Amino acid sequence: MDTTDKEKLEQLSHQPVGKLLWRYSLPAVVGMLVMSLYNIVDRIFIGQGVGAEAIAGLAITFPVMNLSAALGVLIGAGGSARISILLGAKDYNGAQRVLGNALVLLAVIVLCYLSFFAIFIDDILMAFGASRVTLPYARDFMLYILPGMFMTNFAFTFNNFMRVSGYPVKAMVTMFIGAGVNVLLAPLFIFVLGWGIKGAAIATDLSMTVSAIFVMRHFFSRGSTLRFAASGWMYRPDFKVILSIISIGAAPSLVNAAACFINVIINKSLYTYGGDIAVGAAGIFSTYTSVMTMVVVGMCQGMQPIIGYNYGAGLTSRLKRTYWLAVGAATVVVTIGQIGGLAFPWYIARAFTTDAELIDQTVRCLRISMIAFTVVGFQVISTTLFQSLGKAGASIFLSLARQVIFLIPLLLLLPGRYGLDGVWMSFPISDSLATMVTAVMIFFQMRSINTMQANQARHRNLCPDSLEA
Numbered sequence: 001m002d003t004t005d006k007e008k009l010e011q012l013s014h015q016p017v018g019k020l021l022w023r024y025s026l027p028a029v030v031g032m033l034v035m036s037l038y039n040i041v042d043r044i045f046i047g048q049g050v051g052a053e054a055i056a057g058l059a060i061t062f063p064v065m066n067l068s069a070a071l072g073v074l075i076g077a078g079g080s081a082r083i084s085i086l087l088g089a090k091d092y093n094g095a096q097r098v099l100g101n102a103l104v105l106l107a108v109i110v111l112c113y114l115s116f117f118a119i120f121i122d123d124i125l126m127a128f129g130a131s132r133v134t135l136p137y138a139r140d141f142m143l144y145i146l147p148g149m150f151m152t153n154f155a156f157t158f159n160n161f162m163r164v165s166g167y168p169v170k171a172m173v174t175m176f177i178g179a180g181v182n183v184l185l186a187p188l189f190i191f192v193l194g195w196g197i198k199g200a201a202i203a204t205d206l207s208m209t210v211s212a213i214f215v216m217r218h219f220f221s222r223g224s225t226l227r228f229a230a231s232g233w234m235y236r237p238d239f240k241v242i243l244s245i246i247s248i249g250a251a252p253s254l255v256n257a258a259a260c261f262i263n264v265i266i267n268k269s270l271y272t273y274g275g276d277i278a279v280g281a282a283g284i285f286s287t288y289t290s291v292m293t294m295v296v297v298g299m300c301q302g303m304q305p306i307i308g309y310n311y312g313a314g315l316t317s318r319l320k321r322t323y324w325l326a327v328g329a330a331t332v333v334v335t336i337g338q339i340g341g342l343a344f345p346w347y348i349a350r351a352f353t354t355d356a357e358l359i360d361q362t363v364r365c366l367r368i369s370m371i372a373f374t375v376v377g378f379q380v381i382s383t384t385l386f387q388s389l390g391k392a393g394a395s396i397f398l399s400l401a402r403q404v405i406f407l408i409p410l411l412l413l414l415p416g417r418y419g420l421d422g423v424w425m426s427f428p429i430s431d432s433l434a435t436m437v438t439a440v441m442i443f444f445q446m447r448s449i450n451t452m453q454a455n456q457a458r459h460r461n462l463c464p465d466s467l468e469a
Helices: 003-013 017-049 052-060 062-088 092-119 121-127 135-164 168-192 197-218 239-313 316-343 345-352 356-369 373-388 392-418 420-462
Strands: none
Touching: 017 052, 017 135, 017 168, 017 239, 017 316, 052 062, 052 135, 052 197, 052 239, 062 092, 062 135, 062 239, 062 373, 092 121, 092 135, 092 239, 121 135, 135 168, 135 197, 135 239, 168 197, 239 316, 239 345, 239 356, 239 373, 239 392, 239 420, 316 345, 316 356, 316 373, 316 420, 345 356, 356 420, 373 392, 373 420, 392 420
């Protein structure tokens, strides 16, 4: 690593926190929004060009896509958090070893799950709630999207590594390139060539391949902070390194995995109480809320290297300020999204479909499901705080609190009494309960950080020559 790279990383320990959070979060937020365009573009074009049944069929594939994302996030989030902490501690060889082990681990995991999906695709989709009407659409999409999942995981994972190693703008640009290709190809394949739902999948495959090529090329460049070396030492599996990646990445990975199984429960409840139309409405709701959650996730990605680096360097006051600034910004974003969902649900639904019944059901869904959406930003940012500090247990628990501990029982209990509205009601109640638990855990974590800060101040007083960087 040359002097310029070290100076770029050391800015994380002395530049104003607000400026750093803006500089790191903005490219990550824009990148995540660009990535969300993949889903939004596909679903709008499919809804307008194929029909309401296709939207419902696409919604059936969400659990499969979430499971794929969960396995990728296991390596991407865990590896990037670990790299941030190691770079903060000036352990550059350790960060390099994490990069190499992550490459090998991701390749093995992706090949295994793609093989499983390819063999059992029909059984998986039926288990996830596909009906006789929606199965053909779901199968068409999945058969063509599967090859691109390999590139998708590599693009997302190593884009995270690029960002935390000091290249946030470059990471954003690589995602822009792929999204631009998708926006151009999706309407061409769906409308002009008449390929329907499989056209959306093929467009996504090609665009993610382009993104992956640009991302991976960065790590072969001699000028990058971290890069793939010709020697084999960094790729040799190291149990301690792999365990450190998985333990930290387990929390966000479990969020996606939980979302997979929750989608199964949701789809089955929706089909029981509202049929394919209700499944389609949930798909539109998921797509709309994903825009706000993607922005919050981008903020999480932006704050992660700042918190990880400063935690590794022992700069606790900068850590706390970064966290609270991120919480405030995330809350503003989700509140704006909540206002949009509650005030303009018809316009949101109409963007995806012309089917009157689907529009009506989507309006009902948005008005009930988003009542407590304003608390989601605090909950997600707080989960990432524990992840960035390397506290895997706390991060995993908070991830499961919202998605599993509260939501699943509510999904099993409320629909029996309130019908379809019970499904929609489960979301705001779960969000509220999880936020209460999160607030308690943050209180104790902040008290621990304050104690650490007081100890550092006491040490400086006893040893005046030791200065905090």
